[in-house]
Amino acid sequence: MKHILVAGALALALSGCASQQPEAPFTLTLAHINDTHSHFDPSDAALTLDGRQVYTRLGGFPRLLSYANTLREQAQLADQPLLFVHGGDAWQGTGYFKLNQGAMNADLLSRLGLDAMVPGQHEFDLDSARLAAFIEGVNFPVLAANLNARKDPALNAAGNLYPYVLYAFDGNDKERLESMEDADSDPVVAVIGLVPEDLSEQAANPGRLAFNHEVETAQRTVNALRAQGVKHIVALTHLGLERDQRLASRVNGIDLIVGGRSETLMGDFASLGLGKNPPYAQQVTNPDGRAKTCVVQAGHFAQAMGRVSVTFTPDGRVSRCEGGNTLLTDGVFYNDIRRGKQHRLSEAEQQRLNQAVAADARMAVVAEDAELRRHIDTQYRPALNAAYGEVIGHVPATLTHQGLPGQDGSASDLGPLVAASQLYWANTPEVRAVTGRRADIALVGASAIRTPLEPGALRQGNVTLELLPYSTPLSLVSLTGRQLAGLLLETINASLADNQAAGAFPYMAGLRYRFDETRKGAGFLRMIEVRQGRQWVKLDSNASYNVVINGYHASGNDGWNSLYQLQRVLTDRIDLARVKGRLTAFPVARLSQTRRGAIRVHYINQALRCRAGGVQCNTDAEAFMDYVRERRPLLTPLADSGITLNRL
Template structure:
């Protein structure tokens, strides 16, 4: 009989889980009910259950099966703040992943965190455009030579490739991460990231010409638009499984989660898929490939994984009456993109015994009261600037100075603050899990006045795309003990027209450009990321004060019985359209 060359590959996929190990409340609309209902979706225990079912179904149908994670498992919740990569390693191991891509948030704390993660995981970490070949010897936590790191192969000039064999067929899998990793994360300087498209082209050629494999899966942490562009511009990829941009493909309008992006975008002969974020959903793709690796046909969708409970509010304080509950359950059970499932008992047990008790303790720890709601916005608008970010900066200043660092002022990027806050109790969990979820060290550093001035302008230019191609508005600077005026219609390099710092006495003085000051920021900002480039050239390197962002604000909040929005946020930024 002639040899069958086409075959069907089933791929389960998740991305950007960000330590969301527990189910998350989601608001859903149900046909026939005026009010929206709340259910809990996702979480690692349910992912384990569903992925196991997908694997068993594929085996029963005679299909090949892969379970892939497209990166960014670090950060996001109290679990990461408390346990860093340890909880992720143990819980991801329980999911039985075939591979995971390296995300940018895996590098928020530098290479050492990735090195330790690699020592505890049981699946390959794909980072094909990460060149660790010139890593400095004798590092405490090296990357070079780690068997589960599929980095850039300098000999072949392409990504290291994971090959899976399914009977007569082979699938080659490799991964790439964002090109601008050094701009938005903290990889060590001796381990650069190479241009992803070059690596993808070289790797496809290697897989086809040297390995003789046509079925090629790219596990990407480039972002959805870049994945689509890669599919359009590069020939030879069968499937791109993506992450980074949190795109939930599929039509969820049936439950009020309207999304016009179809599941499985086919461009030329390549399929692109992505599964949202925060472990809310899991994707399942069944793709039949021709002998040349091109897509013949495909089916699949993203699925929300719901539990048994329903309520009328996210806190579960208001229950549905019996009739509405039964009607809602029946409606949801009929939806093809909703799965009702019980979470895996082993995953639940690990969470409940090793990690959840510490999280629950933080949820009951009230650190202060808020008399009023506090608004957060990145770039000031017609209502004004953020009311929270300046308080976060006050916290940085407080934590540094009670430890005797004699800091003059604090600077923090707006993107490091994540939410507005409602009036009432503020718990440690609110701070570490929602307000400041990025577990990043605070650093004391010594810039000159000229460097401070240039860093502020660079950060605002970056946030507003004023004369530069910015990386996002999260770089906008907020301060404590420092005030400035930014005029966007001035020539580049001259847009900070006033710059002053505050003495302990309360007096304001002009910053002297040649003088050196002591400042405190996150490790991210102090190392010159996203527009703060002027801080890359400090005479002495920033020094950690041994406190992370959330702990700093918790310290500051405990010392203030009632936090209020500052009367003067000390920022003087006027949008260009309003300048005369």
């Protein structure tokens, strides 16, 4: 990692640069984005406009580039300084990242004309070698003052990773400086990068990196910059709004914090249906009680761009900070997320809504940059379409997922839907012809579901590559009511006792229960009922029920231990997979465990080998896709999850 900090005598020698700064007030404008998460194409979004809910498309990189170019042109005409920065978490989020990982991000981010970026926690999802390749592949500096890469060979050698960067301005003309030795009388702006100090606990692949204290690093860096004569300091962070505010209240000398991570669309967007969020350009008093730091952030998914203008007094303090976030729409409106011809509003309605947008500073109709659109469509979209396949349905609003329902009433939208899909599929004529059984109940372990679903078109690949990516066969096994109750108690208690085990939490279809926690991490089932036709009846302890479960949990993995114990000697379980396109049943004889604890499935006849040619094991994903196509093409949460969880 390169260190530009100049110490000791050199800093003192250069401190005279401060006297060379112009006495006239200096105004700096920053355009900023954060948490774009590979949303290179526009996102479908529901907005409230003209008193009604309508659907439009927001953002995407070609639209970001068009708007950034407009801001650049305005700054050039006014001969005003402008920087364009990214607050981190460019990675993950869409099929584009699944297919291209960091390479497409490096390509498209470089085409935006950024001046700096701070890495977010998701930039550490792959190994450090791939992150280093990304950093070396972009045409702007990547900043992280509190990242210590000395023990990481890949990132330590990255020549484009810095603690901060310096820009000198002569009106709109901008020059990047290696150090203050190169400065003359023009105003100089330092942009510092800060990542979370606890990133090693949150990042998927922190490698051998160390992360230093945010506040201490920030103050030490600011002090060194001030000693060199830098009057104007911007912190580009990926800490989240709350920690940005804390940073501003504990560090003297930061003029502006441009943040990311909490994905806060700062400003009042309630009348548009997007909530009343903290005000844009908040000013937080520094610990010295004199200076203030301005704090901004710009939402997520490349849907909006922030623009903030900061005016400084001659001695370098912030005298004014103002601006706002602007949602970037394509200006085309529908009354349904499916956006069919029949859903498009009339031309008169389109015109009226576009007039409303034009009168609202929170929105702008922006055309996509044609060249960047063409580049995405020719270089990247064909592979995405091939991998992700046809549209199977539409998601009007985000469908969430969490392992354990929260004490605040929050719960998974997707857990009950996945369970419902499995119960539906297991009872279709094709499946029943193979199994010879009717399924009564479906159970889903929370860990089987990997992502939420965002608004917009739902493609096959969103299910097979993201939502249910493990290519897991569905299993049908009979359990008595007593065994079912024991399994529920085992998995619920494990999830409550240790949040790390929340992946074991059971979601279900065809069954409902009430669980009362009686002491921390433990409780009892007050009620369990099974659906029979249109009625709910009490679970019969002695009755046998056919239960659909994915093969991983059906074998007792992820804390579903009782299922392993029940199948050690004998089981009537059937695993379901496709062989050369034909649905095939694989009867299971028993389960065993290796010396290392791995669970083995012993089949009666032919073994199910999911990696063999012509074998498709992802019947869990197939079930969900069929359910969406045939029963819920407009995918919304179920009215009742069947779960009543009374916590202490």
